[in-house]
Amino acid sequence: MNRINSYEELQNLAKDFSKQLEMLSPSLEEELAAENKRCNRYVSICGGTGCQSADSTKILENLQKEVDAAGLSDEVTVAITGCFGFCEKGPIVKIQPDNTFYIHVTPEDAKEIVTEHLLNGRSVARLLYEEPTIKDKVKRQDEMSFYKKQKRIALRNCGLINPEDITQAIGAQGYLALGKVISTMTPDDLIKLMIDSGLRGRGGGGFPTGKKWSFAKAYDADQKYIICNADEGDPGAFMDRSILEGDPNSVLEAMAIAGYAIGASKGFIYIRAEYPLAVNRLYIALRQAKELGLLGDNILGTNFSFDIEIKYGAGAFVCGEETALIHSIEGKRGEPTNKPPFPAESGLWNKPTCVNNVETLANIPAIINNGAEWYSSIGTAGSKGTKVFALAGKINNVGLVEVPMGTTLREIIYDIGGGIKNDRKFKAVQTGGPSGGCIPADNLDLPIDYESLTAIGSMMGSGGMIVMDEDNCMVDIAKFYLEFTVEESCGKCTPCRIGNKRLLEILTKITNGEGSEEDLETLKELAQTIKDTSLCGLGQTAPNPVLSTMKYFGDEYIAHVKDRTCPAGVCKNLVRYEITDKCIGCTKCARNCPVSCISGKVKEHHVIQQDKCIKCGACFSSCPVNAIVKG
Template identity: 60%
Template structure:
């Protein structure tokens, strides 16, 4: 049991000493969901076997860690030297490389692919080598074993909670968070400290601290990475929030689809309770706090805080009108704050290092960093944490190393189903909450999908509308019916039935939905339509006037024909799933346009560039 702040410091020092004497070389193996999917488990075993085989049990230690963010190169392994601090990260590791990796220690192993790190830790070091990425939220993910409280304590774990409850008044904590300028990382960007202040001002014996871990944006997975890689950071921050607003109970509302995160959170909660870091009289300061997990069941709208609260209460996750805001009347009608995982993951660093330190990173209006899940047609897909104010170009062409297969950049989608698309001319925008909003998109939870010339923007808008339709709770008419009509109109345009009138109606209806929908989901659902219409009007016009899809995506608008390069190899005919291609062997083939389902299999199968797509 850790009974006071002094004992915490002593314990952390003790563990540091013990670690220093334990092994010289540490090997971190990335064991997040994506790492495991990419096959890290056999590699972990191979490295363990190899250490035994080489007789280096005492000298080399294997540490299972969370996601390093280098998804493009999974499975990833990092080898570091405790004495010199030197380290090397390997990507696309195979079982065969295990021997060389164990043998080489912190020097690059022959035959394995070493990667550059690309980030620095603002809390521990100065900006090294002008790294583009700065890790505050992802400070521990990929660096410690998330299932070990000891390793968290070594990284100053629970020091922020100790500082808050033993040296600060609740109001001081709130003032610090307000001064830091921290804003909600889940989407809207509401100032976190203000939210806390509202709840703190309520006189009530029971208040709640909720963590929104129902990451719903299809294409964002930073919250999962934090929960899997650094669960204690979230628990600690929630306890700090509890102290600040006067709550003794916390609830983490987590997606049932994140089994590994749930498992690691449960382990972390047990560990914290055993050490008295959760429970009664934390750090002897007379502050009680405990928390439990509640599972979501697959509803995007539950990212909206009133809907989330209804879901915890066991009801359908339908939003209600605000005010009253949850900070006044939330869970079981008690004052409640709801923040998302990434927001909480910033709190401990702010308390430890102070508001002024935090404000030095990022922009004036949006201090700190933001984690983006960079995906799509970019070379280096992964989790990226950059200071606010970094340009899209630096993220996509710097960290992401440009577009796949040398294709041309077309657009980047931010903000998920509530966001919009930005085009090449906006690549030099320094991104923060305001700049993205001004461009018709939004920060959202941090999905960042890069698209190239092969993507059709009308089709992308239709994709997001389909998502919204699926996820609309159906409570208010603008969202339930309006989005359905939007979707149908986009479908018409994609299938060649669109007219100029459709385009006009699309615009009017989008604006009406924005103005009249009940909750955040509905109010932002037309954003993908409005933003693509504003940025890529020519594509809409092409679909409508020329009945053409330049990207070659919209099936109904494509025609496949066979040109004179055909040598009659019959490969296309054999691959065609509907037998639409006929022709003699060694003679030019023909596609029956009435039978063709435009699947494109022939186009991909042909080795002679004999199939034209138009």
Template identity: 70%
Template sequence: MTVYRTNILVCGGTGCVSSASLDVYNKFKKLITSAGYDKEVKIIKTGCFGFCEQGPIVKIEPDNVFYVKVNKKDAEEIVNEHIIKGRIVKRLLYKEPNSKRIIEKHQNMPFYKKQFRIALRNCGLINPEDIYEYIAVGGYEALGRVITKMNRDEIVDIIKKSGLRGRGGGGFPTGIKWEITKNNHSDKKYIICNADEGDPGAFMDRSILEGDPHNVLEAMAIGGYTIGADKGLIYIRAEYPLAIERLDIAIKQARELGLLGNNILGTDFNFDIEIKLGAGAFVCGEETALINSAEGKRGEPNYKPPYPAQEGLWGKPTCVNNVETFANIPAIILNGYEWFSSIGTEKSKGTKVFALAGKINNVGLVEVPMGTTFREIIYDIGGGIQGNRKFKAVQTGGPSGGVITEENLDTPIDYDSLSSIGSMMGSGGMIVMDDTTCMVDVAKFYLEFTQDESCGRCTPCRIGTKRMFEILTKITDGKGTKEDLKNLEQLSYMIKDGSLCGLGQTAPNPVLSTMKFFKDEYLQHVVNKVCPTGRCKGLAKYKIDPEKCVGCTACAKVCPVECISGKLKETHVIDQNRCIKCGACFEACRFNAVIKPK
């Protein structure tokens, strides 16, 4: 094996690839080769570093220097200065937005300091397209130990005692799920990895699959051995081409080394994995819908029971676990359940990965121990609200969850605390909103999503979510009444109680939660016909401040419906009945005389 003096790690996660990290990677390749250093310096395309806001990210090892926002031209400077002359390119180091401090090593950055990585432990560290790099960091050791030294009850016992709960959102204890499937006797069983990450704004599972695919394959083999399955399926969204490609490579490599296939590591354990592509349906994240889709059918959910553990894929006992759940398994086997259960809170053990996004400074992927507070995530790791604006709310659980407000910012995050404040863990999307975000508009956004994604099988969800969306549209258009608010609430409970699957049962949550915490904002919309943030165009009223207006006619000239009147050098007036609230006058005025609706 060749030993290189320096490794250049370039992030190859979707976030960085979107900001052209592959160009940077290719540029490094070209520069290093033409400088004749290709025997000394290795360029590695890694998985996601998590710090997507600052991408593309380049890390130099063993110097442990972390460069941010690197473009093709910067690559040249890094090679000439850092690689050849050993001088750090200060200009490209991370600058802390608040203190303006320059930080060279990633472990000193506030973004990474409070994180604790189990599921993401290899992301950004190894080349996901090389199985030997995974093996070098202890990969497939857990599988080896399990199939040569442990019996199936022992493994169930370890997973149960570790306290690991499903990371897809529901939080069902993984050990119990495995035990039930194990105890159901059948000639054929299946284990499925649910990688149908549908929550818009969440990208944890994708980053794990892109950054450390072997971790998931290994865990699936361990699960397969435990429950007695010889076949695994990864059900993944077709919208994740990079993750699919890397899984494909990983499966092939594992087969070549005999880590998948027949007689794994010389034992009589046979196990192989197949990739199944989804085709764009949010409801397929629900396990019975996922199984129908994996059988090539419409992805509609079934009534439970029977649970998949009893009758799943092709009517056989099937265990469905989420990507992040799997990503914890090898580490638990290697480090022991005592280690894992020492992390987290009383009822939620280990860590959770969150996709931190929205109006926050440090957008990215973070993994923190359960029990970390929202304040720590948003202000310490996330670096606070963008543009120093005021925090308003944070949404967890995506379209199934709810908002958390200022008063609950110090809540330690775990499954139970989140349910108790009207939200849920969900798969890990965490969207931060500031004072410019209208909560009615947010609720409408989520309902637009759920009514569109409702599979149509059961009436409460199919028709109910549509009616809710219509009422919310009416409110944001300025035509809502107090009666509408009552109806909205009543409908919410009807849909929750009457729907067949988790999609419908949780669809009204964003409405109920925003109505609970932002009742005033709803009332402002329906009673005063005002949107406090100015987001709802139907309620917007542009006005001209007579004190500031100099009568330059600029606003009247740009108004597309010609509803601004006034003579040159005289105060102008907007005809509210004809105004379409396009905001052109506001943009055109050079004297700040046009008042944007609040």
């Protein structure tokens, strides 16, 4: 394609390219059925990291071969796309316009999909999703409980378009917002629109995006910078990665828009090197955008120029903090610095710099195309729009979820997530990753927004949401997160470097059965001191898992310290296995014990030698009559 020289030319191309996507509309099926017409079909194969690791590339190849062999090449398009969000059910194949959604597809299923569905119009029932509560098969994506309550704005094109084809991005309104902004708006108009929309940063802090831009614009400098923070470090979080893999052009477009707002001509995407697929698709999108004149010099024939460079991070969690990230780009050690000055005044190479994370940026083109009033009508009074969560843990439906702010935890966990695995009892949900807190069942009806989560000792964070059931020990969970933050601390300030190590030592002592009531008081006091005195957000929020679990699950701490027991049976040093009178003497437990600490004759009661038992649980798992109890 040739360079696009004006906003009007871009608009005309968008209309032409949108015709490629018409068959992706589920409503088209109803229109064609009413007219008794057959339509072309579009087969989308999930090309996210998770599905690619499960052979989705081979599925794509096999489907194309079968389509060709069946003589359907002229009426069936087979293409890769980004993540559909329903990660646990991948690899996913979706057929449009009938919106049929196939899960756990293998390369060997390609022939049956083509023969049954594409040739004979019969869905492949065994590949359809089954609702976990009602056990009914569901054919269409829009009828699945996982998607019904979602509102996809940041993820609007993920699972829809081919992320390696910029024409599809343009056909889905890509770069129209950029064209509108640089052709018809002043920077002040743009900043006001963003402030009116109510968009807040989705990286964890929740600072108003428009205000951040206004601060950077206010400083005069010969050079300013836009940085996209794609250093996604929370355990279990993959929201930003999926956006970059599924719709990289939306982020590039938003960075250019932000550059126009503050007067910057250069942008950097700081992304961890262990995201190779996201990096590759970013490079493809950058190359295509530059070829079309959507990035680079004199964009769309205007005097606005903006270019983007990719910088790799080495996977340090602390580099999610904006000043540490900036130092890393400069080639320095990734450590935070005191504020002020804030990056808006003195950031990258001491120039005014604006740092926005991936999800924040992905919202911006949609806001400009649809208006501030549209966006601000979604969500709550103080938290506008939607939020993407990585829903994981003891949940039936694991995946990416985008919901309006104000949606309750209960709706996410039970209506969208399908409830707790194996019908176990819900215990807690961790939001905000290592910086967040554990929320108990009493707060399941809490509407999720920035203020509500902070008020109960957790936080929004970047969007990790880990669900726990009755088999999780909350003391052990706090210890797990402290192990992570201790490992990831940059070590610059004493409260974080030393204080968090002391917290971890006390938690380890408690889970080993060596804790005291005095240790519990020390935990609280030390955790609060670290919150109050650490240099950056990592240290200031690191004690949250400890403080929240002590607040809501204090009885478990007491049980560990006073009763020397772990109620969940997780902490090995506090677990004791006993063989009850139900024992039938089958010898299975003895045969499965790796240290031969179980004695007894066939058809006689067996006994565990406690001084030799390593608490591995092999006997407990292998007993056919549930004669072994754990306490």
